[in-house]
Amino acid sequence: MEFGDLIKGAEAEGKEKHVPVIEIDKGHRKEDVDIVRVIVGKEVPHPNTMEHHIAWIELYGVKKEGQVVYLGRAAFAPTYTNPNARFQVNVEEFKAFCALAYCNIHGLWQNSIEME
Secondary structure (H helix, E strand, O other), X not given: OOHHHHEEOHHHHOOOOOOEEEEEEOOOOOOOOOEEEEEEOOOOOOOOOOOOOEEEEEEEEEEOOOXXXXXXXXXXXXXXXXXXXXXXXXXXXXXXXXXXEEEOOOEEEEEEEEOO
């Protein structure tokens, strides 16, 4: 088994509650600050109970020359927090972003976007 076999994406669920949504907010209130938001359950809220919750989100960037950079992780406490993370990133240095989200019942989910 390959590690990639463990990761699910939109094709496994469509627009359901596990696939992380990545949004770029260029120049968020300042010209030199970009925000990359990763949201799980944007269209359909994901359950947030002790028994079923999103435990964490990770964000990776792919630089223009192809190097993969780990940009950060946000961990969430069940029942108290929602799986919505914001990362301040210099977006101009990257050609793509990839997010991973971990559901304690349904496993690891991914999504990615390419910059224009």
